[in-house]
Structure formats: structure tokens, C-alpha cells
Amino acid sequence: MSAELDTMHLALHEERAKREALELVLSQLQDANISLQRKWHQTRETMVPSAWASPAASPPGDEPHAWKAAATDLSATPQVESSANGKVVDESVLAPPPSTARVGERLGWLHLRLREVSLPLGAPGDVPNGASVDDVFVCICVSTEHKVHSHKLAADGVFLSGGQAFLLPISTRSIGHDVSSHASQSMSTPDDASGGAASLCAKPMPLLLRASLMSAPMSGDAVERAATVFEVDLAQLEPFSSCDLSSPWAQASSPEIDDERRAGAISVCIEWRPMPDEATDGVPRGELGFPLSARGPRAASNESPTASTANGRSSPDAVEGALVALKLRRWNRLLASCTSLAELPSSTLRALLLSGVPSEHRGHVWEQVAGASSLRPRFSPRADSVHRLSAAEVRPRRLPSLECGAECAEVIERDLLRTFPEHPHFCTSESSLVPALRRVLRAQAVYLPDVGYCQGLNFIAGVLLLHCDEPTAWALLVTLCDKLLRGYHEPSMxxxxxxxxxxxxxxxxxxxxxxxxxxxxxxxxxxxxxxxxxxxxxxxxxxxxxxxxxxxxxxxxxxxxxxxxxxxxxxxxxxxxxxxxxxxxxxxxxxxxxxxxxxxxxxxxxxxxxxxxxxxxxxxxx
Structure with missing residues (x-):
């Protein structure tokens, strides 16, 4: 009976999500219509293409340099005719100028892990504006339209989950785009999807990450209590290498606090994962980097539906894109409501897992539901340094040994380049994730000598590395082999x-x-x-x-x-x-x-x- 109720609950949940998605698409189309009408009236009043060169004359939400480019093109090839009132009208003035960058072009992913969060004013329970510690969570904002929420903090101001990780998509909208005026919106405020695209400069690649300390009262919207901004130049980061950042909080009520300890701080670890430029590479790729044009199961579908086409009209994927955005907001609210997923009713968590996890939260959610968090600290990049379990912690079997990993090393080496040869991060021995894949597979073979290495684990580990860092990918792989699919990858199978x-x-x-x-x-x-x-x-x-x-x-x-x-x-x-x-x-x-x-x-x-x-x-x- 409970299974039937779960199925009915899921069906109602999906129907509600589709209705909300249609409403969101309608709202976006209405906003786009209003914006186009405003641009129409502004251009009809000026009727002077050269005025676009002035930033003051640029319609709200558009980049001045895009209008400069449009003005240059118009002056080269004017198309004029007499209007009804006798004035000379440039017909192309009436259309929005073309953008110099593709809207939402994916540049890569930023893997971000929250390391430590200390609350402002230092004392437990002493959160600005009278909020209690129990309802405080962190919001990370990348550009105006993309936010992720952490779990709420425990009573002592720490994360029970041991440091939450996110996989943040970085696109042309994110680079050089000011998010400071938008990040203070409440968690229930719809994301703005109608802003103009920022043009990508070759160097530098400035990125602003705004971290906000939010409190969610029992009723009403979440309120920002403190915030800070991390200024990151992606061009200066070494790809696929970790970088630690730390910054004190600045409170809205008292932005200047002399005592750094009382101000509190947030520290994060970031890893920049760039994707090849499609213009140079010539291969259109999906959300995780697999080619869309290649044949085979992995490349047969685009994992990243867009909400609208370049001309502002709704595309066939508009509803799907809206569903993806709604799914992210739904998971944001869920995570901010608990200190860990274990607090949620099993039926609620199962229904949400059944409806799908957004890419931004997948690595963390997989780690939590699999119970792999405790294994993560045992990982070491060197296979011969994998922490060994004590006799009291393991079932009777051989303890991990370096010899077991050495026996599997040759087979692992042969399979490294057979894993995803069509993916830029796995296609050659110098590709970015091949060394990480080697370390994860060897460490797993050392840690689980009864399993060793089995062909097929390279595919699983490769996909895990696209969503997680090395320790989490290894912990999930070990959990899969030792608990969830026990006996599948052992020699006896x-x-x-x-x-x-x-x-x-x-x-x-x-x-x-x-x-x-x-x-x-x-x-x-x-x-x-x-x-x-x-x-x-x-x-x-x-x-x-x-x-x-x-x-x-x-x-x-x-x-x-x-x-x-x-x-x-x-x-x-x-x-x-x-x-x-x-x-x-x-x-x-x-x-x-x-x-x-x-x-x-x-x-x-x-x-x-x-x-x-x-x-x-x-x-x-x-």
C-alpha cells in the first residue's frame, strides 16, 4: 500500500512540476515581450544608430560593446526606406542587435566544496538580526540566474555532512557579470532568465562567486544576514587543481567589524574544469562534455536543454529547460531545510531521487544516500598510502596490500584510454582526468583486494569523476563494489x-x-x-x-x-x-x-x- 501511495505521490509531484514549468515559460515569454516593446520604443524615439555607441543609450540589460558592434555593422550596410511620417528609417534599427557571444555558451564547470563556515559575532546562537543558528544555510550565487543552497548548519555552526560540494556550470553569462546586486534575493524569488549575455574575453576570465549566509524563518522568505564575494580569475587557475579561498563575512547591518574572529568567515576549495571551445574544437558537446554528434549511447542526447532560442522565441526544449531550473530550486529548498538527507522521511527522499537530481548536487547527494561520507577521508592520491582498516572495522578477509594493486596496474593502464575516447578529459594520456582515473582505480584495487580491478569499473569511475572530486569518486566506487553491488566485480562474479x-x-x-x-x-x-x-x-x-x-x-x-x-x-x-x-x-x-x-x-x-x-x-x- 505504501508503494502505491509513493507512486501516486510521485505522479502528482511531476504534474505539479510540469504546471509550474509552463507557468515559468509563460512568465519568461511575457518578460521578453515587454523587453522587446521597450527596445522598440527606445529605438523609434532615437532613430540614430550612432547613439548605440554610447553606454548611456543602451537599453537596460544589454552590454554596451554589443551595441557598438551592431552600430558598426549598420553603418556599413544601411537599409533605408521612407516611413509613413516622411522620416528616413533604418529598418534594421527596429530589430535587436546581434550578440557577440552565444547565449549561455558552456565554458566549463567549477567544483566547489565548503570547507568551513564560522558564524558572525562568534558566539553560538548570536546570528545577526536575531535569527537562530538552526535555520542558517549558505547560498552560493554564480551570475544572476544560478544559485545553489547548502544544508542548514548544525547547532554548533558546522556542517554535519562534513563539507558540502557543488558542481557549478560556468558559461559566458558568468564571466565578467556582476552578481552583487542580485545575490541578496530570497530563496523563493524566481531566477531572472531574461538578462543579456556577457561577451567572453580571452584574458582575463573574471568570475564573481557570492556567498551569502541566509536564514529561513518558519514563515516567509529567506533573509540574507551576511555575505562575501570571491573574485576569481579563471585564466589564472591551473585546470583540475584545487585552490583554497577564505573570506570574512560582511553583515548588512554592520559591514565593518574590527574583530575578525567576531566577523566570522567562510572557506571553500575550488577546482576549475574547463571544456574545449566549440569554435576551435568544432565538436558540439552536451552538458558533461560528450559529443552530441557522435554515435553511441552516451552521445545520443543533449543533457543540457535550453529554455529559449537566440531570437527570444520559445524552443521545443523550453518546458524541459524550465523543469531543470525548477528541479534545482526544489533541491535547494530541500537541502536548506535539513542538516543531512538522513533527516528526511524515506518516502520524501525516494520521491525526489526518483524525479532526478540536478547536476549541481549529484555528487553530494550520491555520497549521502550511499553512506560513503565516512570513507572519503581514507583516500590518498598514492595507491600505496591508502589508509588501511583495522581488524575491528572489516569483515574477515585479506587486508589491503600494495601487491594487489600492482597486479591490476597493467590492466588498468590498458583500459584508461578505452574509457571515454570521445571525451576531451579522457581521450589521451595527457588528458586532464586520466591521471585521476588511474589513481582512483588503483586505490580501489588496493583497498578492496577481494575485488581488485574488473573491466567496467573504469566507466563508473569516469562518470563519477565528472561529478565529484577524487576522494568522493573513490568513496562511491568502493561503496558500490563493497556494498551496493557486492560480488559483481569480484573474480568469481x-x-x-x-x-x-x-x-x-x-x-x-x-x-x-x-x-x-x-x-x-x-x-x-x-x-x-x-x-x-x-x-x-x-x-x-x-x-x-x-x-x-x-x-x-x-x-x-x-x-x-x-x-x-x-x-x-x-x-x-x-x-x-x-x-x-x-x-x-x-x-x-x-x-x-x-x-x-x-x-x-x-x-x-x-x-x-x-x-x-x-x-x-x-x-x-x-
């Missing part, structure tokens, strides 16, 4: 064989027609599932779909992996019954062409109560 037997049993009960049809054509369903299970769908499904499966995988483990596999067959029942060409060995009997679906449909089917019951019985959980 006992866990994998158990799961494959459960897969056959569940298919026979859930879709007997499909299983019978595949058996008649001698399709080795069990053998094909080996790669699917070992790499957790990363090399099988489109990347956005696989990541949605992962959002729940780190919470439910192999049960979710089994249900998602069966759900793929359920959703493709009719095409599978119609298909008779199962001899395409390159595409696993043609199944890879058929077993493709939207993430919402897959996750909904994978969490149907009947399928959950059948999978639990097959795995021996009931």
Missing part, C-alpha cells in the same frame, strides 16, 4: 550470476511473451546483461537516462539495477515482439536499438509496485 538468475526469473513472470519470443530466437539475454550490470548502464543507455538510474541506484543498489533492466523490456514489449533480426552482434542482438526510452517512463516503470515485488522475490529479499 558471484553477485553478478545471482542477479542474472533473478533477471531471468523476473522476465519470465513480468513479460512472459517477450521472454518466450527471445528464447525462440536464441537471444542470450543473460549474457548480454553482463556488460549492462558491470558498467551500471553507462555504456548502454543514453547518458541522461543512465544518470537518472544512478540517482536511485546509490540508494537501492542491485534491486534498482534489476528492476530498471526488466522495465526496459516491459516498455519495449511491442517492438521486441515485432522484431526478428536478432543477429546484430555489434548491437547485442539489436537490443540496443530497441531498449531506449525516456528517463521518466523508465523510472516510473522500474518503481511499479508489482515489479518491485517480483524483483524482491527473485533476489531473495522477501
Amino acid at each position: 558471484s553477485g553478478l550470476h545471482r542477479a542474472q538468475g533473478a533477471l531471468i526469473q523476473t522476465l519470465q513472470q513480468a513479460v512472459p511473451r517477450v521472454y518466450g519470443h527471445l528464447s525462440e530466437h536464441n537471444v542470450p539475454v543473460k549474457e548480454y546483461s553482463t556488460g549492462w550490470f558491470l558498467c551500471c548502464f553507462i555504456d548502454v543507455l543514453q547518458l541522461p537516462v543512465a544518470l537518472r538510474v544512478w540517482d536511485l541506484l546509490f540508494s537501492e543498489g542491485e534491486a534498482l539495477l534489476l528492476r530498471a533492466t526488466v522495465a526496459l523490456y516491459i516498455l519495449a514489449e511491442e517492438p521486441l515482439m515485432e522484431g526478428h533480426d536478432f543477429d546484430d552482434t555489434e548491437n547485442e542482438g539489436g537490443l540496443l536499438r530497441i531498449l531506449q526510452c525516456e528517463p521518466e517512463r523508465l523510472m516510473r516503470a522500474a518503481c511499479e509496485p508489482k515489479l518491485e515485488r517480483l524483483a524482491a522475490q527473485a533476489l531473495g529479499c522477501e
